[in-house]
Amino acid sequence: MQYIRAISLDLDDTLWALGPAIERAEQAAHAWFARHYPQVVARFSIEDMRAMRRRVVADFPGREHDLPLLRRAAFNRLAREAGYSDDPGEAAFAAFQQVRNQVTPFADVGPALERLARRVPLVALTNGTADLAAIGLRAYFTAVVTAVDIGAAKPDRRAFHGACERLGIEPGYVAHAGDDPHLDVAGARAAGLHAVWVNRAGHPWPDGLEPAAHVVADLGALADLLGA
Numbered sequence: 001m002q003y004i005r006a007i008s009l010d011l012d013d014t015l016w017a018l019g020p021a022i023e024r025a026e027q028a029a030h031a032w033f034a035r036h037y038p039q040v041v042a043r044f045s046i047e048d049m050r051a052m053r054r055r056v057v058a059d060f061p062g063r064e065h066d067l068p069l070l071r072r073a074a075f076n077r078l079a080r081e082a083g084y085s086d087d088p089g090e091a092a093f094a095a096f097q098q099v100r101n102q103v104t105p106f107a108d109v110g111p112a113l114e115r116l117a118r119r120v121p122l123v124a125l126t127n128g129t130a131d132l133a134a135i136g137l138r139a140y141f142t143a144v145v146t147a148v149d150i151g152a153a154k155p156d157r158r159a160f161h162g163a164c165e166r167l168g169i170e171p172g173y174v175a176h177a178g179d180d181p182h183l184d185v186a187g188a189r190a191a192g193l194h195a196v197w198v199n200r201a202g203h204p205w206p207d208g209l210e211p212a213a214h215v216v217a218d219l220g221a222l223a224d225l226l227g228a
């Protein structure tokens with residue numbers, strides 16, 4: 001793949017495991033409410049908070065991609081329903097984010113990003129709310145593009161084209177690598193990028209989806225594939 005001039009990288013579950021971080025962040029938000037808005041935790045469990053987060057999506061048609069907005073709105077709604085008359089969503093989301101960014105990148109990530117960034121510019125393309133600076137990986141990336149920036153989430157082709165535009169490189173010269181067969185691989189392929197499936201856990205490929213042209217087990221293998 002010597003013709004590749006830039007690499008777009010998914011973040012969550014590609015550079016670190018997301019599930020445990022979200023779980024700890026939800027606990028942190030719940031603990032924040034216990035300190036500052038105790039009626040919220042008297043009434044709502046962490047599972048209730050998750051359900052509220054899913055429920056508020058209906059109130060924001062066309063904003064399904066905007067996770068920070070949805071999380072803040074859910075926190076506000078919890079406070080209102082518990083009898084408070086102010087909107088603590090911003091502060092509660094900050095408590096959530098602080099723990100959400102306490103992730104440990106997989107062991108191969110640092111050395112591989114070093115190799116990849118020496119060969120071509122890297123752009124981070126995420127539907128999530130990770131803060132690469134807080135995580136300590138920002139220096140490897142030329143640009144960071146989020147669903148909020150673009151106004152659309154992967155697999156929407158606008159997300160991929162937005163990442164390419166930020167680097168000024170045509171999709172046909174860009175490889176996108178990520179863990180999700182639908183969001184990352186099928187999405188990137190439909191947008192005209194070269195898709196690479198990062199399959200760390202050895203998952204089976206989903207039935208009925210056109211197979212990925214390139215599969216790697218980690219980012220070290222991605223650097224090998226791209227001749228970095």
Ligand SMILES: [Mg+2]
Pocket residue numbers: 010011012013014178179180
């Ligand atoms: Mg991912």
